[in-house]
Amino acid sequence: MLSTQMTMAEAIRQVADSRPDQEALVCGEVRSTYGQLLERIRALAQGLHGLGVRRGDKVAALLPPGPEFVHLFFAVAELGAVIVPLNPQLRRRGLSGILHDAEPVALVTFRPIEDEVRRQAASLRHVILTADLPDLMAAGEAAPLSLPDVSPHDLMALLYTSGTTGTPKGALHTHRTxxxxxxxxxxxxxxxxxxxxxxxxxxxxxxxxxxxxxxxxxxxxxxxxxxxxxxxxxxxxxxxxxxxxxxxxxxxxxxxxxxxxxxxxxxxxxxxxxxxxxxxxxxxxxxxxxxxxxxxxxxxxxxxxxxxxxxxxxxxxxxxxxxxxxxxxxxxxxxxxxxxxxxxxxxxxxxxxxxxxxxEVKIVDQMRRELPPGRVGELACRSDSVMLGYYRAPEMTAEVM
CATH class of the missing domain: 3.40.50.980 (Rossmann fold)
Known part of the structure; x- marks a missing residue:
C-alpha cells in the first residue's frame, strides 16, 4: 500500500515488483513494462553515481515528457539527490537564471545549451544529452551501486513556479510532500x-x-x-x-x-x-x-x-x-x-x-484570521503536501507559511 512514509524509490520499486510484466509507459514507438522501467531506473542511477552525483546534489532536467524524464526522476530519487525539472522551452536568459539559482551539479537535456549558459552555471560539472543516456546506463549496469539511506523527509525536488506574479520561485518538496x-x-x-x-x-x-x-x-x-x-x-x-x-x-x-x-x-x-x-x-x-x-x-x-x-x-x-x-x-x-x-x-x-x-482549508483575511462563510479572503491550506519553503528565500517563505 502506497504511503507517505515511503521514499519515491521505495514506491516505484513496490509497484514494479508487484506487476513486472504489466505495461507501464507508452511514448511513440517505445513501450516499457514496469520491470523494464525499474531496470532502466537502476542503471541510470548507477551511471549518475559513477559521475559523482551524491545524496543532496541537484540534477536539472531540461526534458519534454517521456521515458528519459521518468528514468531520471526515479534514478535521482534512488540516489537521494534532488530533481530540478525545467521548462523545455526555456531559452538562454531564463535557463541561465534558474541554473544559477538552483546550482545543479548535472543537467540532462534534450538539446545542446549555449556556452554562455554553461559559463554562468558555475556549479555544473556535467551536461548530459539524452542521446548519451544509453551509454551512461550501460556503464551503470557494470557498476553495482550501494544505495544511500534516504528518508521520506529528505528533499526530493526543487520546483520552480511559473513566474506569472514575478520572478520564478523554487518550491522545496520532499519525497513525502x-x-x-x-x-x-x-x-x-x-x-x-x-x-x-x-x-x-x-x-x-x-x-x-x-x-x-x-x-x-x-x-x-x-x-x-x-x-x-x-x-x-x-x-x-x-x-x-x-x-x-x-x-x-x-x-x-x-x-x-x-x-x-x-x-x-x-x-x-x-x-x-x-x-x-x-x-x-x-x-x-x-x-x-x-x-x-x-x-x-x-x-x-x-x-x-x-x-x-x-x-x-x-x-x-x-x-x-x-x-x-x-x-x-x-x-x-x-x-x-x-x-x-x-x-x-x-x-x-x-x-x-x-x-x-x-x-485542510480555510478562508482568512490579511491578518490570517479565519473569515465566516460568504466573505472574500485568501485560501489557507494545511496538509502533508505543503512545501518546506522557497529555496534561498526565507522572507518570501515567511510571508506565506
Missing amino acids: LLAPVVASIKLRELWMRRPSLKTLTQTAKALARYRERLLRAAGRPQTFLSTVGWHTITGLEVMLQALLMGDRLVVMPRFHPREALRLVEQERATVLVAVPMAFQVMLGLEEFERYDLSSLLICGTGAAPCPPHLAREIQRRFGCAVHIGFGATETAGGIAATSLADSGKRQAETVGRPMPGM
Whole structure:
C-alpha cells in the first residue's frame, strides 16, 4: 500500500515488483513494462553515481515528457539527490537564471545549451544529452551501486513556479510532500479504481447512473492515462506520479497536438485524458472531432488555468465523460481541491470541487484570521503536501507559511 512514509524509490520499486510484466509507459514507438522501467531506473542511477552525483546534489532536467524524464526522476530519487525539472522551452536568459539559482551539479537535456549558459552555471560539472543516456546506463549496469539511506523527509525536488506574479520561485518538496497528493488521489478515486464497496455504495450509485458502461469497464482495472501537460509543471508531474505509482498505464505526448491526442485516446483506449483548458478547446474545435472513438474515456481532467463552465459542459457533452477540474499550486504539490465522479454535472462544471483527502482549508483575511462563510479572503491550506519553503528565500517563505 502506497504511503507517505515511503521514499519515491521505495514506491516505484513496490509497484514494479508487484506487476513486472504489466505495461507501464507508452511514448511513440517505445513501450516499457514496469520491470523494464525499474531496470532502466537502476542503471541510470548507477551511471549518475559513477559521475559523482551524491545524496543532496541537484540534477536539472531540461526534458519534454517521456521515458528519459521518468528514468531520471526515479534514478535521482534512488540516489537521494534532488530533481530540478525545467521548462523545455526555456531559452538562454531564463535557463541561465534558474541554473544559477538552483546550482545543479548535472543537467540532462534534450538539446545542446549555449556556452554562455554553461559559463554562468558555475556549479555544473556535467551536461548530459539524452542521446548519451544509453551509454551512461550501460556503464551503470557494470557498476553495482550501494544505495544511500534516504528518508521520506529528505528533499526530493526543487520546483520552480511559473513566474506569472514575478520572478520564478523554487518550491522545496520532499519525497513525502510529493507522495501525499498521490495517496490523496487514491482515496478520491477509490470509487472507480476498485470494485464498488459498501462504503462507497451511495457514491457508486450516483456515478453509475451517469456513466454506466464506462464506469463498469474501468472499475477494478489498471487505468490508461494520456498526459498532454509538461512535466516541469506540478500538474504534469503529479499526473505522471499518480499513473505510475498507482500501477496504471501512462501514455505520453512529448508535445501536445490536438489530432494526435485524440488519435491516441482511440488507439490506446485511454480512460483518463489530462490537458489544460485551452488544449480541450482546441480539440473540440477540430472539424473531424466526431470521427474519433472516445468511448473509452471515463474522465477528462483539467487544471493549471481556469476552466470556464461553458467549456466544462462542452467537454462533458462531446467527450461523453466526467470532468475533473483540479485546483492547486506548486507550493502544495498540486491538488488542493477537485471534483469527482460522484459530483453532479453542474458541480463538475461550475466548481473546483471539495478539498482533497487530508487537505485542510480555510478562508482568512490579511491578518490570517479565519473569515465566516460568504466573505472574500485568501485560501489557507494545511496538509502533508505543503512545501518546506522557497529555496534561498526565507522572507518570501515567511510571508506565506
